[in-house]
Amino acid sequence: MPDLRPLALAGAALLAGLPTASAPLAAQEWRDFRAARQAAETESLEVELIYGAGRLQVTPSEMPFLYDARVRYDASRFRPLRAWTREGDRGRLRVAVTSVGETDGPATIRLDDWSVDVDLDDLRRRGDELGRIDLALHPGVPTDLKLLVGAATADLDLGGLSLRSLEFATGASETDITFDAPNRVRMERLSLTAGAAEFEAHSLGNARFDRLEFDGAIGDVLLDLSGQWDESATAAIRMGIGELTIRVPRDIGVRIERRSVLISLDAPGFEKTDSVYVTSNWDTAEVRLEIELKAAFGSVEVERL
Amino acid sequence: MMSSFFRRAPLAAACTALAVLPATRVAVGQQAAQEAGAQIRIERSAVTLSSGDGGRAALELGLADDSEHVIAFADGAISLDGDRLGGYEPGGTLVTAWRAFLRDQAGAEGAPLRRGLEELVGTLESLGRELGGAEGESSRALGLGIAGILGMRQTAAVEETAEVEGPGGARLSIAPGGVRFDELVGQLDRLRDAMARLGGAADGSADRLALIVHDDFSVDAGDVIGGNLALLDGTLRLAGQVAGDVLVLDGHLLLADGARVEGDVLQVGGDVDVAETALVTGEILSDFPSPSATATTGRAPPSAAERAPAPPSVERVRETWESRERGFFGRIAHNFGHATEELLGALGAFIILGVLGLLLVYFARARLETVADTVRHEFARSFAMGLAGEVLFFPALLILAVLVITWPIVPFFVLATGLAMVVGYLAVAHGAGEMFAQRRYRYEWLERLRRSNSYYYVLSGLVLLLLPFAATAILWIGGGTVDFFRGLLAFVACVATWILMTAGFGAVLLTRVGSRSVVVDWRGDGPTLDPLVDVEPSAGPAGPAASGGAGAGDRDAAPSAAGPAAADVEDAADRDREDTGRSPEVGGPDEEERPHA
Numbered sequence: 059m060p061d062l063r064p065l066a067l068a069g070a071a072l073l074a075g076l077p078t079a080s081a082p083l084a085a086q087e088w089r090d091f092r093a094a095r096q097a098a099e100t101e102s103l104e105v106e107l108i109y110g111a112g113r114l115q116v117t118p119s120e121m122p123f124l125y126d127a128r129v130r131y132d133a134s135r136f137r138p139l140r141a142w143t144r145e146g147d148r149g150r151l152r153v154a155v156t157s158v159g160e161t162d163g164p165a166t167i168r169l170d171d172w173s174v175d176v177d178l179d180d181l182r183r184r185g186d187e188l189g190r191i192d193l194a195l196h197p198g199v200p201t202d203l204k205l206l207v208g209a210a211t212a213d214l215d216l217g218g219l220s221l222r223s224l225e226f227a228t229g230a231s232e233t234d235i236t237f238d239a240p241n242r243v244r245m246e247r248l249s250l251t252a253g254a255a256e257f258e259a260h261s262l263g264n265a266r267f268d269r270l271e272f273d274g275a276i277g278d279v280l281l282d283l284s285g286q287w288d289e290s291a292t293a294a295i296r297m298g299i300g301e302l303t304i305r306v307p308r309d310i311g312v313r314i315e316r317r318s319v320l321i322s323l324d325a326p327g328f329e330k331t332d333s334v335y336v337t338s339n340w341d342t343a344e345v346r347l348e349i350e351l352k353a354a355f356g357s358v359e360v361e362r363l
Numbered sequence: 364m365m366s367s368f369f370r371r372a373p374l375a376a377a378c379t380a381l382a383v384l385p386a387t388r389v390a391v392g393q394q395a396a397q398e399a400g401a402q403i404r405i406e407r408s409a410v411t412l413s414s415g416d417g418g419r420a421a422l423e424l425g426l427a428d429d430s431e432h433v434i435a436f437a438d439g440a441i442s443l444d445g446d447r448l449g450g451y452e453p454g455g456t457l458v459t460a461w462r463a464f465l466r467d468q469a470g471a472e473g474a475p476l477r478r479g480l481e482e483l484v485g486t487l488e489s490l491g492r493e494l495g496g497a498e499g500e501s502s503r504a505l506g507l508g509i510a511g512i513l514g515m516r517q518t519a520a521v522e523e524t525a526e527v528e529g530p531g532g533a534r535l536s537i538a539p540g541g542v543r544f545d546e547l548v549g550q551l552d553r554l555r556d557a558m559a560r561l562g563g564a565a566d567g568s569a570d571r572l573a574l575i576v577h578d579d580f581s582v583d584a585g586d587v588i589g590g591n592l593a594l595l596d597g598t599l600r601l602a603g604q605v606a607g608d609v610l611v612l613d614g615h616l617l618l619a620d621g622a623r624v625e626g627d628v629l630q631v632g633g634d635v636d637v638a639e640t641a642l643v644t645g646e647i648l649s650d651f652p653s654p655s656a657t658a659t660t661g662r663a664p665p666s667a668a669e670r671a672p673a674p675p676s677v678e679r680v681r682e683t684w685e686s687r688e689r690g691f692f693g694r695i696a697h698n699f700g701h702a703t704e705e706l707l708g709a710l711g712a713f714i715i716l717g718v719l720g721l722l723l724v725y726f727a728r729a730r731l732e733t734v735a736d737t738v739r740h741e742f743a744r745s746f747a748m749g750l751a752g753e754v755l756f757f758p759a760l761l762i763l764a765v766l767v768i769t770w771p772i773v774p775f776f777v778l779a780t781g782l783a784m785v786v787g788y789l790a791v792a793h794g795a796g797e798m799f800a801q802r803r804y805r806y807e808w809l810e811r812l813r814r815s816n817s818y819y820y821v822l823s824g825l826v827l828l829l830l831p832f833a834a835t836a837i838l839w840i841g842g843g844t845v846d847f848f849r850g851l852l853a854f855v856a857c858v859a860t861w862i863l864m865t866a867g868f869g870a871v872l873l874t875r876v877g878s879r880s881v882v883v884d885w886r887g888d889g890p891t892l893d894p895l896v897d898v899e900p901s902a903g904p905a906g907p908a909a910s911g912g913a914g915a916g917d918r919d920a921a922p923s924a925a926g927p928a929a930a931d932v933e934d935a936a937d938r939d940r941e942d943t944g945r946s947p948e949v950g951g952p953d954e955e956e957r958p959h960a
Binding site for chain 2 (some may be wrong): 087090093096097122138142249
């Protein structure tokens, strides 16, 4: 079952007439909120973040902070939320920005068992004037990271962190995910979901994932899987309408199984039998990547680096 | 808890304190009270940095009280306004630290420089302890000298605190001494209001207030504060331990190396610096107005001085945005909005029609192909038929409405007509897609788009038919300059769509929803066969429905698309045989179905 949240978000954002910026702005009251905690005695961390609209940045923290969340928000329309709980040596952080005051069309964004209200009206205004969240995480503490963003611009710089899992879902956004250094632990699951988005992921090989799941609805998508590969992995890539480019490093064996007929798949350097595309080094390669590819319409291009 | 404290604080605390304090005023500090908060502003500064071991490294300060001061390291001697404070090792720790400080502060003015100097005083003090000996002495002397210039209370003088009875009877300390509790109630009020923003996080913070700091102060290593600490103003250098929370209303909190806070650090103003080995067991939480209204990357929390001009800057930025909305960017955004809306409309139409088309191909491919072929090869006739159908729609509806007994049929009639239009449009799309597929293109990417099955015909045909609408949408981006072309294109697109839909509708009527073929080969040079439809022109029994429309099921039973092709063959044969110029429907259609073009 594909994750439909981003689509719903994208729909909501588009219904709200996202880029029209026609409504006059009420007086703005910008504030800076910060919540930071040192890493003492926390062995693992779970982070959940919900952001309706704005600019999101995630980076490794300067030492000694377990997390350092900075939120710039317009207090006349939004309020930052953060909740911290700890069970034993496992901590859980939740960060969100919620709409306040009179809202004429609140949409509720849900992530697991908590939800945040976002006024659709507030989603109209894009970019920096909506504020931003800068989240920094401790590089050494194993972390499960869940990010759910609506019409936000997301810039995730995740190299060198210790991510055990990453779930990222976005509605209508511009996303750039980069792992410029290897993830310090194996990542069990890397799940990326994008609605109507411009989506770029760089050096995903450095994420050291066991399984990659990508769901894209509409848009231009780049999945660059280069990086440090030390173990085999599987990937399930589903794409709606749009252009998908997958880059794989030359030194790993890659096998692509095409699960739908209605796509044009261009994979130079692959040997094709029926709906299966395999690199020539598949039998000899120590590290292998198996990709299951489903797409509705559009073109898929696989490049070997 | 805290809020309950603060709620009663202004009243209860003020009352209690006022009643109790006069009696318990104790240990007022040596410094006169009027000196409290008498910070001297730095108005000018200049840095001189000469290279070489003995090179001069000096800081010149011009203060608000018109005094000028020069602190200089030169030729192994440290001087303040010309007086020698001590010596230093060339290339040693002290001069290195001083030069690093000057490099950092070069160009800094006013409050930031003052803060830097205040920190430097603390650093020099600890450096003095670390270094020991003559250089340690110099370091301390320099620290004292700078503190003197800045009007800072020297650590030695401010260590005294006044112990008073706080609200609820608990003992609490005020630092530096010399201030009555009731003088601070206003600030505690502000602290309460500001803390309310931090919500539940601040619960219980103020009940256990053990120390209120209202001006420069330091808690040294080894000192323990037994409860919460509130910093109202001034610079607090904390190297010791706080058992509770630290609340910062304003001023500058420096958590030095080795400092330990068991609770949270809650900040609603001022700034907080945390040294590498300082430990905050709880959370560092802050919330205050942004220094500037645009959401920039600014990582460092703003100082009180930097925050001061915030309100006007908020106003200014707001005005900028409003004027933009009315101006150039607003129009661009507006146009993009229109373009996006219309493009999404076209996309929506494509998706809905596409799904219908795919279903139609799946369930009634033969019929759809028959209709499509009819439109392609008998366009004029189909159009005329469609036009007649459309013209007759309302009279027919009227008749059905007038003959009361036929009322139940009306919805079906309307629905059937609508469906016929849609099916007709999809058949046109199929035909267009097929034509597109049969063309050869010079460009490779176009060749790659060519596919030869009905699914692709329908989808690519829809793309072709909806393309003018998408183009119209995109023209919105051009704004007013291309208004005329956009209108023209929209008009052409609508007319073309109406013509095609009418033709499709006509073809549906002509073929009785694709159940029989009426295609005539006007060129007369043999049967028209679709090279790309999977044709085996078997002369099998799948001929045209013989008796007017009764053969609805026959065609579906025919294998795949062989039907229309076979029908073409026979139609052509019929035409050859009869060669009368009359339309060659075998089924002998009703008169009204034959409005020849």
